[in-house]
Amino acid sequence: MKYHRLGQTGLLVSRICYGSLTMGPLQRNLSLDEGADLLVHAMELGINFVDTAEIYGTYAYIKEAMRRTQKEFIVASKSYSYTGKMMADSLEKARKELDKDVIDIFLLHEQESLLTVKGHWEAVEYLVKAKAQGKVKAIGLSTHLVKGVEAALNYPELEIIHPIYNYQGLGILDGSIDLMREKLKEAKRMGKGIYAMKPLGGGNLIADAKKAMTWVYNQEDIDAVAVGMQNKAEINTNVAWLLGQTVDAEDSKNLSKQARKLHIEDYCLGCGRCVQRCRHNALTIVNERAVVDSDRCVLCGYCGGVCPDFAIKII
């Protein structure tokens, strides 16, 4: 495994961060045993960094993997909390459900601009206090926008940036891959830790996965990249590509070549909650049913979390 220091935090993270969203209830909904088994396998290959979030519902898998191995992952979590009280609850929930006294990284989830960061400042102030008390090691934000990265540059408190980043710039809501790269270079120069998300463009680059993963591994400004992996063949393959090794023939055979897609069940009632939740404007209501525009959808699965009827799935 290859490791990078995450900015100036002192954390030595594997360049592959295990993106746990895909195993949880918003996506594959693996059993506790299946999910923990994958995380343990990743840990055995040297992956020591896992990304989660309050809404992902994946704390239990990570806790179980750490229990089985008696080793700790470096865990990054995030929440939408915007007041001090809400953030205190979010952090306590993470500490309790992960059975981890210190959460390594805690982020403001899906920040859009300086304005949204200002709107969440009370929550940041709480995290700064929690950091002084030793409950969290580093603070930052996740974003799908260049403006979100720019916002982090204004605040020394925000040490970690978790941006969407893939070679085609898929899912960047307000600019090009070149603009994003420029801002991330600036962030790196300022000493921010950067771990990217969606290197496969939410599944849309799966047909070109080796090229997409190799591209992001070669970006020296990126300390680590969070990638969702749904079986051991995917884990083995991503590690082999990072290390420049040949992919095992059996893993190649087992690797799912099928692009994933968002599926909306026939029993959707057209309530529109998912439409409001989607920041990528990928959903509309047509004839009283939600319809997805797959060119816009990055398969984040966040819409599934607000559907009262569990009518949205990624398959």
Ligand code: SF4
């Ligand atoms: S939230 Fe669920 S029921 Fe409502 S429109 Fe979306 S898919 Fe349909």
Ligand code: SF4
């Ligand atoms: S439609 Fe759902 S899965 Fe697709 S981008 Fe929007 S919130 Fe994410």
